[in-house]
Amino acid sequence: MRSNAFFVKLTAFLTVILYIIVGGFNGVPFAGEKYAPENADDIRLNAVLTADVHVDSDPLHPRNVLLMKFLRGVGRSSVPVDALILAGDSANLAEQKEYGYLEAILRLYNRTGCVIPAMGNHDSGSTSMGKDCEKTFETTCANFRDFQRFCGVESETNYYVRIVGGYHFIVIATDEMLDAGDPVLHEEQLDWIDARLAEAAESGRPVFVVGHEPIYFGGRFTDEYIRSDGTPAGLERIIQKYTDAGTLVLFAGGHRHDLMTQECFMNPSENFYCINLPTSTKNDDDADRNGDAVALEVYDGRMIIRPRNYISGKWYDYRFEVPLK
Numbered sequence: 001m002r003s004n005a006f007f008v009k010l011t012a013f014l015t016v017i018l019y020i021i022v023g024g025f026n027g028v029p030f031a032g033e034k035y036a037p038e039n040a041d042d043i044r045l046n047a048v049l050t051a052d053v054h055v056d057s058d059p060l061h062p063r064n065v066l067l068m069k070f071l072r073g074v075g076r077s078s079v080p081v082d083a084l085i086l087a088g089d090s091a092n093l094a095e096q097k098e099y100g101y102l103e104a105i106l107r108l109y110n111r112t113g114c115v116i117p118a119m120g121n122h123d124s125g126s127t128s129m130g131k132d133c134e135k136t137f138e139t140t141c142a143n144f145r146d147f148q149r150f151c152g153v154e155s156e157t158n159y160y161v162r163i164v165g166g167y168h169f170i171v172i173a174t175d176e177m178l179d180a181g182d183p184v185l186h187e188e189q190l191d192w193i194d195a196r197l198a199e200a201a202e203s204g205r206p207v208f209v210v211g212h213e214p215i216y217f218g219g220r221f222t223d224e225y226i227r228s229d230g231t232p233a234g235l236e237r238i239i240q241k242y243t244d245a246g247t248l249v250l251f252a253g254g255h256r257h258d259l260m261t262q263e264c265f266m267n268p269s270e271n272f273y274c275i276n277l278p279t280s281t282k283n284d285d286d287a288d289r290n291g292d293a294v295a296l297e298v299y300d301g302r303m304i305i306r307p308r309n310y311i312s313g314k315w316y317d318y319r320f321e322v323p324l325k
Helices: 002-023 062-074 096-109 137-150 187-201 235-243
Strands: 045-050 083-086 115-117 160-164 167-171 207-210 249-253 265-269 272-276 292-299 302-309 320-323
Touching: 002 096, 062 096, 096 137, 115 137, 115 167, 167 187, 187 207, 187 235, 235 249, 235 265, 235 272
Parallel strands: 045 083, 083 115, 167 207, 207 249, 249 272
Antiparallel strands: 045 292, 160 167, 265 272, 292 302, 302 320
């Protein structure tokens, strides 16, 4: 089955090319006017964060078209975007064909410096309906790692670290596929996270941890990250060891498909910040919010998060600013 991967991706790419030519860009225009960070001259890191794009195996599916529109909007930045973070559920059913279409869409429309994907429950083969009995975790991991390699990530695990402009992005992922969909972190990964946080802390810069499920919601830590025996993994305690020592950590997750509001940005303890990201393509309850994501801007002495709809080209009327030491 794996030997067909090249032909699946080639077919997906050619189909999307044909779709664009025949459709005359079919409603995938430039989105709004060019936009700029708040201080284009002094920006140190310029990134866009989203989650749950759920690319479908039907090349004409509305979510796939929305992703094209979203990426066209992201590319309208007057300052190069250093990274696009996809915080899980990039593929809807973890199928090779879906990743083929996703890669084709990114080749055509992505203008960011790099793509940083995290594995979501759908990427692992586990959905709200339970895991698909025709899938194995080994197969879904192989599909996801193919996509990782497309994004320039060479890792033998679903978790990895990527450094962009001197800033560490620590990407975590489940080590098992469970019916409940909760990510399972083995001791090996928990030790790895600890070690990567220690390395990142030495930079003296903010550190970004990316996982699919949120770590904090409704005024409490969620306990959604568990060990194989179902007990809490204690991920927040590992992070707090470094935030207590003065390292600023921002944890970015998705999964909930919540609309982006001021309540999505949280500060559970000193130096520890969390953001629950919106989906930019699967807002079933409010179609006008398709295209929502956040701009992450880092400057000397401050970090800014600004929600934006990248399809309509409009900023929302609130923002978050975090002082940096």
